[in-house]
Every structure is written in C-alpha cells, then in structure tokens.
Amino acid sequence: MTNIVLCGGSGTRLWPISRTLMPKQFVRLFGDKSLFELTVERNSQICDKSLIVSNTEQYFLAVDQLENNPKLANTVSQSEKFPRKSNMQNPTFLLEPIGRNTAPAIALACMSLPKDEIVLVTPSDHLIKDELEYKKVLNTAKELAQAGNLVTFGITPTYAEIGYGYIEADGYDVMAFHEKPDLQTAQKYVEATNYYWNSGMFCFQAGVFLEELQIHSPKIYKASKTAWDNNIALNSTYKIEHSCMEAIPDDSVDCAVMERSDKVKVVPSNISWSDVGSFDALYDELPKDRYNNTANKNLVSIDSKNNLIYGDHRCIATVDIEDLIVVDSGDALLISKKGSSQKVKQIVNEVKKTTQLHNIHLTGYRPWGSYTVLEDADGYKIKRIEVKPGKRLSLQRHKHRNEHWIVVAGTATVTVGEDTFELEQNQSTYIKAGDIHRLLNKTKENLVIIEAQVGSYTGEDDIERLEDDYARG
C-alpha cells in the first residue's frame, strides 16, 4: 500500500504560528514533531511506500523534516547518524509548481503508480491519536479498496461542528454527502448517529480512482494526464511543469469524484481525530497544567485558567485571565477569546493589506538551512544565518548592500570573487556590493554566522543567483 501524503494547505487559521512559507503541517506544534512528520511516521507502520505531494516551495521543508527525524531518516537518505530502522522505502515526491486543489494532486499521484496499487490518501496536517483503532479501520478500508471501491473515512462526530462536510451512511454504503451545515442541522446529524465528518482521507486502487475521474471529471483527467506525461523526473522526484499544472481545472476530490461515483464506500472511524484547524482545536490537543493552561515553560501565571498560551521565546505573564488564546511570535502577537478563533482569518486578511506577516516569519527556511532577522532598520539589516552540514548557499551578488560576516559557531568556507578561504569561529570577512560570493559549510557540524548588511536597500529581492544547488532563480 502506498501512502499519498497531501501537503497543500496554507493554514492561515493558525496565524501567526502558521504562515504561507511555513504552513501548519510543517510547524512543530507538538513538542518536536510536526503534523507532517507524525502523519508519515503513523502511515509508515502500515504502508510500504510514501508519495509526498508538495508545493515546489515547500519541498525542502518536507525533505528536511524527514532527514532529521530519527524514525524516518532512512526513508530519505542512508544517513550515518540514523541507521535504517523500518522497512519503508524512500519516499517519492511529486512537486506542484502551483496548487490546483486535491483532485489533480491525487490524480497525478495515481498516474505515477501501477493501476492495481492500493493507495491511502491522507492530508499531512491531521492528528490521529487512537492508532490501534486506526489500523483496524485501515484494514477494513483496504479490503473494500481491493474489491474495487473508493473508500472514504467517516469520523464519528463528537459535537455539532459546522466547519466540516458530513457523510450520511448506511453501513459501508454512502447515502449522501452533505455540505457544511448550520448549527441546528449539525446537531441533528450528531443525534442521528449515521452521519460522519468527511475527513479528507481515502483508500482505493490507483486505477479505479483514475477510471472514475475519467468518467465524472474528464477535463481534470485529461489535463492531469498531459501534465503527468510531461513531468520532469529526477531521482525520486517528479516535477510537474508550470504551464501544464496551470491548465488543470481547480477542484476538490469530493466534488470531482466522490460525490458523483457510485463506487464510494465509507468506513466509520472512531480514531480520536482532529484537523487542528483552529486555536480552539489546538488547545484541546496540547498538554495542560493544573489550571488548564497549556503547559509553557515561560509562563508566569497569577489566577489564570483555561488559556492557550503559545510562545517559547519571551516571558509571558498573565493575571486573572480566563478562556483566552495568546499566541506569541517574534513579530506578531495574537490575543483572542476562546471560541472566536475562526476570526483569525479576518486578522490575516487585514494584516496582508500592509505587511508580509501572513507570508513570512522572522525565521525563513531555505534548502541549505535558515536565516533569522535580528533587526531590520533604515540603512542596515542584521541576520543570523545557519547553514546545515554539507550545504551551501547560491553563488550570488547584491547591487545595493555590503555584507559583513562573522562566524559565531562552526567553520565557513567562503568564496569572494576569485578567492576561497576558510573562516573559523570568531573570524570575519567583508563582501562589497557587486562582489560575487558564496557561503559553504563543508563540515559535519552546523555553521552559524552573523550577517550585518549595510546599504540603502536591504530587501530580500536584491539578489542575483549565478549558480544554485536548488535551481532557484
């Protein structure tokens, strides 16, 4: 069985934690694990292959997390640090230059597989806590898929949620799909006991799905086929071309196939599931202290209870507050009443009018490591740059800024113009505007440098890449 992991989703409802360039599924919400990692870990116990469908921009985030996860490292590379543990094969990546919703993503993934391959399609940003029950449910689904069905997973609703679609069932048979209901209708659904939340997880044979797609949404099928036939394969990565992807109609798998096909079945799933789709949902899943505040080492709390306090950088002090959501990040702070966290979307809409706060964090992740803006002032900008072992930045130059580099940890190999030299901890160098330069970490330890940019303009777009390991423009 192959696990198709869908990594779309921008997760703006968890702003300011989750932003376009670091969406919910890759944020380490629960201790040191992201939902993406938890998803791949969970399914690697059941499936023997992983096929990860990701945006081109987020590809390296996925690879990075797999490489650094001791349980999954061997699925990406035979690292010395982490000896092979599971029998899972290396995952394959399907890279989309732009998102076209779930129907094209699943179609493209299925086209890369044999027709009789059983696939388990899962979002990458859901939490499933009852793994024993999950395995049972998957076995049932697999049997139904082998018999030629398109299987959906219906989550037993625990309350009258108005944010999800519902599946009306009779045994494994689907009677109807229902759109997001109003509260009264949702309450009826919960009481009826044969209505389930549509979880966005599916199980079927790749070929059966493609046949049904061809019947019910032939345009999507055809455009996806063209896109697949023109993919650029490199190692275990399939990259879809931009113009091909653009030509595929945007549609969800529910609309394109599930609500139309008569081969659809539903497996009722009581698996302690959450889509962690809001801060209210996140609060429910995080560990709490004895006053029902989420446990937080930086919290100093007086007479406060039932609060989500998220943020590990600064001291957060609370006095006499209750039922609040407090989310602290370096450049943005959110304070919301509990129960109102759906309105965070409105905040994001406001914020994006005048800032980039919906898009980027102070820390930006790059294929070679990360940078963190320490100060962005008129005439200069200060960054901490971390380069992972064996990685290097592009060969580049800037028009408007000079750069001063100080190595504060590790050893850098620096190219400036014709010269290449090493800089140890506590050594520094200077790169004049216009100078071609490159930063490489050829050691086995992390490299950390402080970069002081000085110039009239220090925007990220003042960069000309002459050579790049990651084929960026």
Place this chain on the structure above:
Amino acid sequence: MTNIVLCGGSGTRLWPISRTLMPKQFVRLFGDKSLFELTVERNSQICDKSLIVSNTEQYFLAVDQLENNPKLANTVSQSEKFPRKSNMQNPTFLLEPIGRNTAPAIALACMSLPKDEIVLVTPSDHLIKDELEYKKVLNTAKELAQAGNLVTFGITPTYAEIGYGYIEADGYDVMAFHEKPDLQTAQKYVEATNYYWNSGMFCFQAGVFLEELQIHSPKIYKASKTAWDNNIALNSTYKIEHSCMEAIPDDSVDCAVMERSDKVKVVPSNISWSDVGSFDALYDELPKDRYNNTANKNLVSIDSKNNLIYGDHRCIATVDIEDLIVVDSGDALLISKKGSSQKVKQIVNEVKKTTQLHNIHLTGYRPWGSYTVLEDADGYKIKRIEVKPGKRLSLQRHKHRNEHWIVVAGTATVTVGEDTFELEQNQSTYIKAGDIHRLLNKTKENLVIIEAQVGSYTGEDDIERLEDDYARG
C-alpha cells in the same frame, strides 16, 4: 521657590514597561514625554530653581531627558540646539547612593538650601492635567508656607480608592492622617467630602521643615546632617557618601514629620491628578480609539473593545477581547484583566526569582547612550550600541569575550591598544579578548555600531574599566 523633585520609586506596578533600571518616571508613557519631564516642565513655570533628588544610577537618565527636552535643555546646558527659553536656573542634583525613603531625601535637599527658601516638594511620577488650578493651589500653599506652615496637598477623591492614605481636613487645618482604608471606609471618606488623598506633594520653608524633623525624628535629622556635611560637591551636584546614607533611618516624610507636627496644613486640590500607579490608571490617561482601545499604530483589532494595548514594536492582533491589559515589550509580555493590575506586583515577585526581567530591559541606558541586546545565545551575543554626539564609553577590556564592531551609522573613533583610528559607516574592526579599547563619537551625529561578542562568557560583568568619564567601577 525651589522645586525639590523626588526621583525614587521603582514603579514595579507598571512592569514590564517599568523596571528598576528604567523606572516609571523616566519612561516616555505619553507620546514623547516622561512623567519626570512633565513634572520639571510644569514646575519650571512656577519655581525658579530645581533640585533633583535621584539615585546615583539614574542620574544620567535625568540629565539625558533634560538635555534632550527643548523646553528644558537650557536648564542643564547652553546647548546650541536649544536656545535658552525660560528663566529657570540650571537644576542642582542631590545623588543618593541608596534609597532611604522620602524623609531623608527631603531633609538632605532642605539642608542644601537657605532656611527661608520656600520649597515645593513633588514626586516625579505624577500627572497633573489641570495646570491652571494647580497654579492657584500652589499660590495658596506658598502663602501658608510663608506663614511658617508645613503644607500638604489634598487631592479631591473621585472614587473610593483603597491604595492611598487620606487626610481629614477642616478648612486648611488637618484633623487626622488616615492609613490606606478598606473599601467601605474609603466610600465613607468620599461621601464625607472633607477627606482628601495624600498626594505626596508638600510646600514649606526649608528651615521650618528641618526644625520639625529635628523635634519629631531627631535620629533622622542628625544622621542626615552628618551625611549632608560629608557630601561631595562637584559643579551643581551633591553626592552623598554611601556609609553616611546607610546610617540614616529609612522613613517616609508622612510618618517622620507630617503626622506628628502641629504646623501641618492641607490645601484641597482639584487638579485632575493621577499617580499613574497601575495599568488601570494608565488606561484612563491614554488616548483611545472609537472602540475605547488605547490608540496603537500596530494594533489589528477585530470586535475588541475597552482594552489597554501597549507596545509599539510588533503587530498586536486581537479578536473578541474586552477589558484586558496587554503590555508588550521585547523580552516580556503581560496580559491582565482590567481591574486586576495591582497583582502585577506578584508577577514581578515571581519573575525576579529566576530572571533579571524586573531589573533590566533589552535596551540599557548608559551615560554615553544606550545598547540593545539583539540576541543572547550560547557562545555569542549581538548588540546594537548607540553613542551620543561627543560621548565615549570607558577605556575597558574583557577577559572572556572578543568583540567585532561594525559601524552602521555615523563615524566611530576607536582605540585598540596603542592605536586610535576612525571607522566610517560600513567599516569594521576586531577587538581581541584582553585588548584595551575605547569607543568614542566625536561627531555631532549619533553613532550606531553592531557589536558581535564571541566567547565562552558574554555577561555584562566581564568588564574592567581603566578610565571612565562617568566614574563607574
């Protein structure tokens, strides 16, 4: 008339804005003015001399604010930037190495003045908005003081405050001083209309005060006299010796004199007064937007009202919150229910157990300018250092850290070992651990450098000062 300005007070109730090394009176709470500046400005219209009683550590903060205030600049130095405007003389400073409460502070100040000098004693951290009424009240007080009385100012209470002492009056005569009452008693006081809040402001002849102190608290008088006789005078600064100061009993002027003397009078004062003693009080004084949130350019607010939102660095987003106090600073965030802000003291008590957050901000003010910690990590620390025109840091060296300096604005004159050289914007230098060095700004513009400290220990106490313009150890 001489205005004795008392600058004690650590203002922990306004943490995290106010901290020991940057207490409430020096914080620019209202636009670009501190309460200290507002106090000196206000009284400079009535008094012809200022005598500022300050802790040694905060002396330069006071001087700095006076120098940079266009209305007051001439009171400190004949700056080219600010031509002389008022007739007020340069203020005198009385510097206390340690605090001993108000009785010794006022005693020492009075000892520096002629016996028949009328003095107006004011705290430096109160707000008085009705300046016309204030002037009238002061005229009455001055007349009573000239007649040999010790005059207190009784603020007409506007609600049943339990945090202040009350003065019971019969006309200008004081019937009794009352300790902080319980709520029921406070309500009676307010209804009675002849009870006033004790404002901590006084008016009397210096000699009369000292006579009454000698009668009612002879130990304080005697120890203060010894301390005064041993003061170290330099220019218009009187510095009290540490051992002498330590020998003076700690007491408030109310306990030591006012509650005991029969020469005390009270002038009822309806002057729109606030001690800005809590965030609840601060909320009342700040300008609001149409939802009664305090105006804040970084606020993105959805369905939120009646909140104090304080912090101008990062974006603060609120959803459905009401009657909250949110105070954001670089290294600490406070969220309190309105009406509970007295409990901030408890937070400070917690915080000081394990951190220095009660004491210092990320930005530390120094006689020569300021520094701001941009990052404090294992093995290195990054600071922005700003040096005011004409100022220089001490000649110093460090045992454990190397320093990299990059000039990002202005021009630095740097001494390292035997060499002295200039560094322009975008130039850098390196100071090895053990090297004697100094940083000077001899230009008329601010100098800004980025300092990267690299070493196993980067604590502030790894500094040996060999020469210092500010006589620091």
